[in-house]
Amino acid sequence: MANEMLLCLQASILxxxxxxxxxFNNTSETLQVIYxxxxxxxxxxxxxxxxxxxHVQLPANTTVVPSKGKIITPGFVDTHRHAWQTAxxxxxxxxxxxxxxxxxxxxSPAKKSFTPEDVYIGQLTGLYESLNSGVTSILDHxxxxxxxxxxxxxxxxxxxxxxxxxxxxxFHNLSDATWVSNYTREDQIADFLHIAQHGPWRKxxxxxxxxxxxxxxxxxxxxxxxxxxxxxxxxVSAFTMHYLGGPWSYANSPQLVNQYNFLNTSIPIVFxxxxxxxxxxxxxxxxxxxxxxxxxxxxxTLRTRRRTQPVYYxxxxxxxxxxxxxxxxIVGQARMWLQEVRLRLYAQVLDHWDIPPNNPMSVExxxxxxxxxxxxxxxxxxxxxxxxxxxxxxxxxxxxxxNMLGWDDSVAAVILHSNPGDxxxxxxxxxxxxxxxxxxxxxxxxxxxxxxxxxxxxxxIWKQMPPPxxxxxxxxxPGVNYSDAVTADVVRGWENGYLSS
Numbered sequence: 001m002a003n004e005m006l007l008c009l010q011a012s013i014l015x016x017x018x019x020x021x022x023x024f025n026n027t028s029e030t031l032q033v034i035y036x037x038x039x040x041x042x043x044x045x046x047x048x049x050x051x052x053x054x055h056v057q058l059p060a061n062t063t064v065v066p067s068k069g070k071i072i073t074p075g076f077v078d079t080h081r082h083a084w085q086t087a088x089x090x091x092x093x094x095x096x097x098x099x100x101x102x103x104x105x106x107x108s109p110a111k112k113s114f115t116p117e118d119v120y121i122g123q124l125t126g127l128y129e130s131l132n133s134g135v136t137s138i139l140d141h142x143x144x145x146x147x148x149x150x151x152x153x154x155x156x157x158x159x160x161x162x163x164x165x166x167x168x169x170x171f172h173n174l175s176d177a178t179w180v181s182n183y184t185r186e187d188q189i190a191d192f193l194h195i196a197q198h199g200p201w202r203k204x205x206x207x208x209x210x211x212x213x214x215x216x217x218x219x220x221x222x223x224x225x226x227x228x229x230x231x232x233x234x235x236v237s238a239f240t241m242h243y244l245g246g247p248w249s250y251a252n253s254p255q256l257v258n259q260y261n262f263l264n265t266s267i268p269i270v271f272x273x274x275x276x277x278x279x280x281x282x283x284x285x286x287x288x289x290x291x292x293x294x295x296x297x298x299x300x301t302l303r304t305r306r307r308t309q310p311v312y313y314x315x316x317x318x319x320x321x322x323x324x325x326x327x328x329x330i331v332g333q334a335r336m337w338l339q340e341v342r343l344r345l346y347a348q349v350l351d352h353w354d355i356p357p358n359n360p361m362s363v364e365x366x367x368x369x370x371x372x373x374x375x376x377x378x379x380x381x382x383x384x385x386x387x388x389x390x391x392x393x394x395x396x397x398x399x400x401x402x403n404m405l406g407w408d409d410s411v412a413a414v415i416l417h418s419n420p421g422d423x424x425x426x427x428x429x430x431x432x433x434x435x436x437x438x439x440x441x442x443x444x445x446x447x448x449x450x451x452x453x454x455x456x457x458x459x460x461i462w463k464q465m466p467p468p469x470x471x472x473x474x475x476x477x478p479g480v481n482y483s484d485a486v487t488a489d490v491v492r493g494w495e496n497g498y499l500s501s
Contacts, residue, residue, distance in 0.1 A: 010043035012059045013430070018067040019399055020410035021049055022074070024372065024385040031364050033410050039072050041392040044205065044430040048388055065425070069400040071410045073367075074386040075136025075164075075393035075428065076330040077374020080240070080272040080293035080319025083126035084119050084144040084154050085110075086451070087458040088324035095325065097248070098482065102468035104322070106143035106172060113461050116153035118454045119144045123157035125451045126323060127165065128441065131433045133329040133420035134395035136164055137374060137383050139270060139293070139319070141212040141240050143170035147183055148191045155195065159204045162433050162440075164393060166238045166378060167201065168210035171227055173219075185223070189230065196234050206429050208237035216241065217251040221260070228262045238378055239269045243292075245276030249477040253277070254284040264288040268379040272319060273299060285315040291377035293319035294369075296337040297326045317377040318370050329420050334370035338363065338415065363415040370415075392430035397422050398437075 016038045025032040036052040042059065050056050088104055095104070102108060114122075123144070130138055140158065145151040151169065158165040169192050174183050192211075201207040211231050216224060231239050241257075244250040254271065257263045263284060274281070274292040285291065298321035318333050320326055327333075338361055345360035375384030382390045397414060399407055401422045407413035426434035433440055441447060474480040 010059075011430075012043075012047065012062040013041045013427070014058060014062050014064045015039040015041075015067040015070070015072055015394075015396060015425075016064050017052065018070045018072045018396075021072045022367070022386060022410055022414070023049055024074075024387050026387070031367060031411060035410075038067070039386070039394065041394070041427065041430050044392050046386060046388055046390045046392050046394070049386070065396075067396060069398070070424065071397040071399045071404075071407075071414060072386065073134075073395045073397065073414060074371045074384050074390070075395055075426065076134050076370050077137040077317065077378070077384045078130060078135050078320050078328070078330050079139045079270050079291070079317040079374050079377050080295055080321055081126075081130075081138050081140050081328075082143065082322060083123045083130075083138070083140050083158075084114070084142070085322060085324045086122040086126040086129070087114075087118060087455040088462070089455070090324075091459060091462055092322070092325040096470075096485075098470050098474070099468060100322065101476070102470070103462070103465075104324075106170065107174075109461075109465065110144075111146040111174070113458065114144065114146075114150065116147075116149040117450075118458060119150045120153035120157045121447070121451045121454050123154045124161055124447065126328070127158065127161035127163045128439055129323070129328040130320075131161070131163055131426055131428070132423065132439055133327070133331070134397075134423045134426055135328060135330050136393040136395070136426065136428045136433075137166075137378070137380075138163055139166045139210070139238060139240060139374075139378065140168060141170065141242075141272065142167055143172060143212060145170045145172070145188065145191075146174065148187075148194075151191055151195070152199070155207075156200050159200045159207050162206065162428055162431065164206045164383065164391075164428055166208055166210045168212040168236075168238055168240050169195065170212040171215075173215065189226075192230070193234075209234070210236045210238035210240065212240050214241050214250060214252055216253075216256050216260070217249070224260055228260055231262075231267055232265065236267060239267050240293075241269075241271060243271040243274045243277070247474070247477055247480045248275065251276075254281040254288075254290065258284055258288075263290060268377060270317070270377055272321070275299065282315070289315070289379075291315045291317050291373070293317050293377070294337060295319045295321035296333055296340055298322055300336075300340070315377075316369060317373040330370045331414060331418055334366040335415055337369065338366040363409070363412045366415050367411050392427050394427050395423055396425035398424045 021034045021037045023032045023034050038050045040048040142154050144154045155167050158167045171188055201209050213227050241252040242250045243252045269290045270293050272293040273295055294316050318330055320328050341361045346356055349356040371384040383393055397418055404413050404417050424437055470482050
């Protein structure tokens with residue numbers, strides 16, 4: 001009775017008469033599309049999915065949103081992001097990962113050029129970009145933690161955005177040769193503990209605290225135990241790290257993490273990229289129920305994934321990575337990864353001079369990778385699915401837009417034909433974050449002006465900055481050298497004979 005009274009007091013929203021609701025069958029673990037149905041949201045929860053043939057008595061304080069022709073889906077999940085970098089947008093359109101390390105990353109000049117205001121407004125604007133495209137949950141690898149002030153700025157922006165965010169405090173060694181910082185590891189731990197006890201996330205229903213740490217392969221056992229013990233003692237919501245491997249270093253592999261008895265814990269651990277994952281790593285991920293974040297667009301552009309790398313590990317989710325260079329649209333990432341998987345698995349047959357009669361990956365699998373898999377990676381079965389009792393993180397697509405008009409398969413319509421302009425409404429935790437194609441942002445005009453001022457200042461600094469000299473030994477991996485890739489010229493053809501005019 002008490003629960004029924006509470007539901008009556010909470011505000012409800014009915015998305016009425018949608019053309020399709022992309023739900024989920026927990027028994028078969030497959031998508032279940034319900035055609036001609038309505039979705040009732042009460043408070044922060046999906047209260048019911050109502051087929052047109054059924055009649056339900058609605059709560060008295062229900063807001064009805066007409067949804068004819070619409071496709072309603074769960075919110076999408078991004079399991080790897082650095083949102084603070086938004087001010088760099090378009091500067092890195094032709095960058096390599098080698099240049100990124102020196103010019104744009106956590107150890108680049110950014111740490112002495114970005115003010116707390118730059119971090120705050122960049123983080124906020126970046127998360128708004130995600131919400132605009134229907135991404136409702138973001139695992140943020142927050143390596144803007146160069147000081148107490150810049151750390152708090154990014155966290156506060158995450159809270160203010162309204163996005164469901166796992167904000168993972170980046171622990172790093174800031175005493176590199178380019179700029180020695182007095183922000184020591186002790187300072188970082190003290191700041192993290194203060195945030196854990198008093199940070200603004202504690203008053204948020206959508207932001208939780210995690211840790212990001214990339215030094216399993218370079219720091220000693222005592223320091224690694226210090227960080228992992230901190231994660232356990234504070235019961236963090238997530239722990240994340242980059243895992244590149246091969247010539248790139250950053251060899252934070254599942255096997256290495258497992259040596260510290262940290263992999264098989266209650267904390268969800270996400271290995272971003274996992275470029276050189278091997279069979280033993282994949283087996284550990286399965287046995288401990290930990291996940292990787294596939295950042296397909298980033299990996300193709302920055303070339304961190306080997307040609308022979310397995311294309312899917314079963315414990316995979318999707319991430320954006322460096323979103324100043326790539327779209328924050330997870331549906332777009334799912335589409336790109338779908339076609340990448342198809343290409344690679346077709347090739348395994350064609351290379352043996354056989355003809356594959358089947359398509360190796362379906363749009364349904366791509367959809368699950370973009371939504372439910374991210375929820376599972378964060379051990380949150382109540383996100384990334386649109387079912388009764390799940391969190392009310394959902395997206396309403398306009399199925400009558402020019403590029404979606406005429407769809408028959410709602411999942412294919414979203415994965416293959418939609419774009420962020422088709423996203424009409426976005427709810428996070430039962431609250432509108434985008435409504436009628438517009439973000440719900442208090443003071444939107446002032447936020448835009450603040451961001452543009454910050455971006456202009458940052459971009460001017462970087463445009464005046466000479467590019468790094470990338471010759472000789474690669475500084476992060478002994479025995480590895482820089483070596484130029486072939487450069488394409490689509491007008492005159494490639495000079496080395498791979499492509500002639």
